[in-house]
Amino acid sequence: MTGTFWISTGKSAAQFLLGIIGLALITLAAVWLHLQPGSISLLYLIVVVFVSLRAGLLSSLAVSLIAVVCLHNYFLPLLSPTGTKNPLAIVAAAAFLTTAWAITAMVARVRKLTEAQLILRFEERLAERTRIARELHDTLLQSFQGLMLNFQAVYDSLPSGQAKEALEKVLDRADQAIMEGRDAIQNLRSSTTTTNELAQAMAALGEELSSVHDGGGSPTLRVSIEGTPRELHPILRDDIYRIACEALRNAFRHAQANKIEADITYGERLLRLRIRDDGKGIDPKLLNAGRDGHWGLPGMRERAEQMGARLDIWSEAGLGTEVDLRIPGTVAYGTEGSR
Amino acid sequence: MSTDRAPIRILSVDDHPLLREGVAALLAGQPDMTLVAEASNGREAIEQFRKHRPDVTLMDLQMPEMNGVDAIIAICAEFPAARIVVLTTYTGDVQVLRALKAGARAYLLKGLLRKELLDTIRLVHAGQKRILPEVATQLAEHATDDSLSAREIEVLRLVSGGNANKEIAAQLTITEETVKGHIKNILAKLGANDRTHAVTIGLKRGIIEL
Known part of the structure; x- marks a missing residue:
């Protein structure tokens, strides 16, 4: 996932903004209701996961960082007297960030895996077709072409007459059949529709x-x-x-x-x-x-x-x-x- | 048939034993021809050519170790008078051009060997060139087309192997953007709608092989 991922897509940007608004609302409500930092960070986590699902990894990282800043500035001071550094605050922030990023990374991974699996399945089928085409070309087709020459040698050695004429017709038909086989093998490699439309x-x-x-x-x-x-x-x-x-x-x-x-x-x-x-x-x-x-x-x-x-x-x-x-x-x- | 002259001495090169067997059987019935040697790849072909100096060489193109075009180039460099007939399964203007540029005197389709091989051997031995009408039509059709560069052919070959842009970039140690640029050029030059279409055209025209 690259940096352009969430900037370039208007949809992702909208999801990102929605996430920020969510954070702001939760923060306001929490201040209003005097919620405990524990329950607030849980609410924040939900927002982070939502953003990571909709807008991608980078957006959710940004949102989770903002969440930590909110947590740190508004709620942790409630627990400790102003002006002093509370070591608990740092631990809480670190725990929150780790959880948020772990969930985000997991979501991204599962997503990537399913997509990769689908692409792999397509590529596997394409490779399989290629293999079949090559095999048919290298074995069956070459053998038949060789056999046709053997038949021709036999034909040449026959005295003229009905049998020879009949054989001639059969050989012509066989030529056609082999030609069709050749084209079918070539088509195995190509798509049924040559236009993407x-x-x-x-x-x-x-x-x-x-x-x-x-x-x-x-x-x-x-x-x-x-x-x-x-x-x-x-x-x-x-x-x-x-x-x-x-x-x-x-x-x-x-x-x-x-x-x-x-x-x-x-x-x-x-x-x-x-x-x-x-x-x-x-x-x-x-x-x-x-x-x-x-x-x-x-x-x-x-x-x-x-x-x-x-x-x-x-x-x-x-x-x-x-x-x-x-x-x-x-x-x-x-x-x-x-x- | 002129039986008073020495028979035409022939070298048959193909990696497929049944095909060589067929050629041998067909030649055996001709009093004015004799099969002096066989080879199953380009390298052997060069060796056998040096040893036997055949009048006419029948050369397959797709072979392991050394392909037919490379063998033709090597043989013609050493023996400019070599008379080589290409035998292959598919028509494709690019493949034909490659073989002719390398020095081949005739281009035959394996599906038509039965009726055309003997006449073609005699014609080429007499110093003439021979290209079948269906092959010539293909050549004419694309005579004025832009040809793909060596790098573009390489990219197309990797595309045909089912590789994604990222994998192609890694294999050629170039950036993905460059690969995309090459593919854009390939599509434009071949008049293809997309990658699969380009591969189809590439196979039909003999730019890449199966």
Whole structure:
């Protein structure tokens, strides 16, 4: 955490100010009510923890220092005659500071750990994909390419005739299959969406889906964005996109809908994706049981759970379906989210 | 086929045994060609080249110990008349350019070897160069693009390995700000939307390898 952390963010500054006001109110109330220093320092601690949760480490350090000054100047003199130095005062101040900082550091640590864990999970999956791609490239693909040359040698040695012609066709097909395999391996490394703009990717998918829709009667898709689109981690973006794909496919293929609406909201604390259609709805039994192989509901739920998001699917016969995906901002925008 | 002349002497370089086996089988059926040696990496290729002085060398690019481009550079420096055909899995204008600049006379895709290898060996042996149309198209497409600097390629390679900016900075002993600057340049030069897109383009164009 750097010095610019709480200065640069207006939100943190506001939380910091709130903390200071809290301290002032507690101090005033304590003077008014003649509270004991012990209970006052407890109240101060609560404020410090609040600030550390909302505004970060530096702000809470500043607030706790101010709290010590208040404690020292207003309350400890009550215990000892004015003008004399009370060694108890120094001990009390030190104890308060230690407690406040220990709590603050613990909060910061837990926070950092959860964020680091999420990022690690993304990176691990990316690394895993790379490993699979490399392995397939180094083994399967090379072997097949070598075998094709062996086949060609056999082909060359065959006398012309029906068998040779048939083999030629097979070899051509095999060439194609290997080419497809090669491209698939290359794509393992790349994201499904090459654009970071989810809305664009979804609109493109909608176009594709409506073009394969038989004849007329294809539902219309309207995609809208609220808030400023923000950078998402590629793996997370893939996951969101795949959930959106599934929802859109269901709406296009099974729902017999006229209208499909997709809303993406880039909120401060929440990235939200809602896809609604006015189709026939999903059978409630299916919705709850999530039968395999149809609608892809279990897959959507699994993906959502894996990325730490919440997925709600609402549906009623004849009234349509709504898929609501909510991803916490800390997960969606990563550690540097509070820019 | 001119059988009256001495057969074309060939060196086959690939780290994958099944691929070398396939090449050997294909060449065995050709009376005008003979396979004189094989090698499984760049270093062995140089040794075998010195020993056998082949007419045509078939060279894979991605190999352990010493890669194909480095081997081509070394061989061409010592034997400027060397005729080398590159065999590789992917097209990518940058990788093709690297190989051609190093001194390769032809660039073949492994997926097309079956039909193209023998003709290409004969053409290159006769002193011609050969680049397949699909490879040439890629070359033309990016002919006027800004190329990445050596440092930018290094950064892109680390990005493709799943490293965060901080880790890249640590590995290259530069600041995180500098890494960010490099990445900005990379995105601009490749016309990429983000890091993942840049890696995808880098792989497609052969700037970095899988």
